Amino acid sequence: MNNLINLTIDGKKIQAEKGKNLVDVAKDNGVDIPTLCYFKSINPTLGTCRICTVKLNGRYTTSCTTHVTEGMDIEVNTPELLDNRKAIIEMLYAEGNHFCPTCEKSGNCEMQSHAYNMGLTVTRYPHAFSEKTIDFAPERMIMESNRCILCKRCVEEIKTKDGKSVFSFIKRGVNTRVQIDYKEERKLSEEEALHAMDICPVGAILIKGIANEKPFGERKYDFLNKNVHTSLNNNKIELKEGEKFVVATTSLAGCFGCHMSLLDIDTDLIDMLEIVEFNKSPLTDIKNFSKQCHVGLIEGGCANDENVHVLKDFREKCDILISFGECAIMGGIPAMRNFVPLQECLEEAYLxxxxxxxGADIIPAHEDIPKLLDNVYPCNEVVKIDYYIPGCPPNAQHIWKVVKSILLGEEIPIAHDEFKYD
Ligand code: SF4
Ligand code: SF4
Known part of the structure; x- marks a missing residue:
């Protein structure tokens, strides 16, 4: 064993086989370095996604392209590197169309799994709402380029028996996408086609007619994710004698499902009403704010000018604003109209x-009807949002647990099954 070398990972001295891949060395020693493009059988490694970026002897580098040598000093989990990694995942979410509640890959998706583990609730970048063509033309596959993260796994890994490529990159810059060679795709066996879908770390490659047999909660990554511990980072709200916390709620462009979930907290409603009074809310049918509120809960994104007005009013009248549910956080199902020009949406709806x-020939445009915006916007792209509760809809008990902890200024651990986008 004279090919062993010494190195340190996050200050821990370890020995490893010289030349072994750093991602594997770290894993063997209990340090998880997240990756999306790294795939064991692809050699040389790709280094495309950059999520595995670490500091090697003080300089940034990707772990998946690093082979260990004597004396390396590796930093993996510093606050800066953790935030950089999270930022890359956030960019991928903002750049593509990732509507997890409607995605076939949800629960089996490597990117979603990393996002859960990083405690990601929202992206700090505005959503691009990508408009790349979805290719249904191949015999068995569908290429959903709006979810592709350009990791290049499919390009390098999937070949026909006579060595021909099935996938390739075309175009350049922001227009780069993966193209399927239809003729070569037909040569793949059923098993090889399924392998292509499996190795894609997101839901970009789909096989027609293959439905996910496993229900949510029993899929590949549902068992692997860790608990997310979060510090709510807020100060305790001070109440005067006999005063209750004041909460307001509203639904913008949503389906009211998050409000239904809020009501689903059953007997905890009694606990809630002991410490909370509701002000403006569909739950009380109070239409206007009568006082400043401690917390405002927003369901739904902004689809029209009235939604924007209501949201800005909530920002002003509520000290703490919480987006709850996927529509408020990333536009959700209503934002799926963002890929179709507004005029076309209106013509489809009314004509x-x-x-x-x-013979219908009128698109309603009365001044009393709220004007649709060009896109449906997540709330945090319109006003500052303080907290996010993901889910479609979020789990009932979880909503109350988070709201209560915010009101009482407590730190809470969040279990993975409470914290779901799907
Ligand atoms: S499951 Fe994965 S690929 Fe599908 S929308 Fe969510 S992040 Fe994107
Ligand atoms: S289709 Fe999937 S495997 Fe291929 S480059 Fe895109 S994300 Fe990677």
Whole structure:
């Protein structure tokens, strides 16, 4: 064993086989370095996603392209590196169309799993709402380029028996996408096609007619994710004698499912009402704020000018603002209209849709009707949001646990099954 070398990872002295890949060395020693493009059988490694960036002897480098040598000093989990990693995942979420509640890969998705482990609730970057063509033309596959993270795994790994590539990168810069060679795709066996879907770390490659047999909660990464511990970082709200916490709620462009979930907290509602009074809310039918509120809960994103007005009013009248549910956090299902020009949406809804009356020629535009925005926007792209409760809808008990902890200024551990985008 004279090919052993000495190195340190996050200050811990370890020995490893000389030349072994740093991602594997770290894993063997209990340090998890997240990756999306790294795949054992692909050699040389790709180094495309950059999530595994660490500091090697003080300089940034990707772990998956590093082979260990004597004396290396590796930093993996410093606050700066953890934040850089999280920022890259956030950029990928903002750049593509990642609607986890409607995605076939949800629960089996490597990127989603990393996001859960990093405690990611929202992206700090504005969503681009990508408009790349979804290719349904291949015989068995669908290429959903709006979810592709350009990791290059499929390009390098999937070949026909006669060595031909099935996937390739085309175009350049922000227009780069993966193209499927239809002729070569037909040569793949069923098993090889499924392998292509499996190695894609996101839900970009899909096989037609393959439904996910496993329900949510029993999929690949549902068992692997750790608990997310979060510090709510807020100060305790001071109340005067006999005073209750004042909470307001509203639903913007949402389906009211998050409010239904709020009501689902059952007997905890009694606990809630002992310490909370509701002000403006569909739950009380109070239409206007009568006082400043401690907390405002926002369901739904901003689809029209009235949503923007209500949201800004909530920001002003509520000391702490919480986005709850996927529509408030990233636009959700209503934001799926963002890929279609607004005029086309209106024409489909009022003139050409299956339910439109024959000969319909009016798109309603009365001044009392709220004007639709060009896109549906997540709330944090309109006002400052203090906290996020993900889910579609978020778990009922979880909503109350988070709201209560914010009101009481407590730090809470969040279990993975309470913290779901799907
Ligand atoms: S499950 Fe994965 S690929 Fe699908 S939308 Fe979510 S992050 Fe994107
Ligand atoms: S289709 Fe999937 S495997 Fe291929 S480059 Fe995109 S994300 Fe990677």
């Amino acid at each position: 050409n849709g299956l339910t439109s009356e024959l």
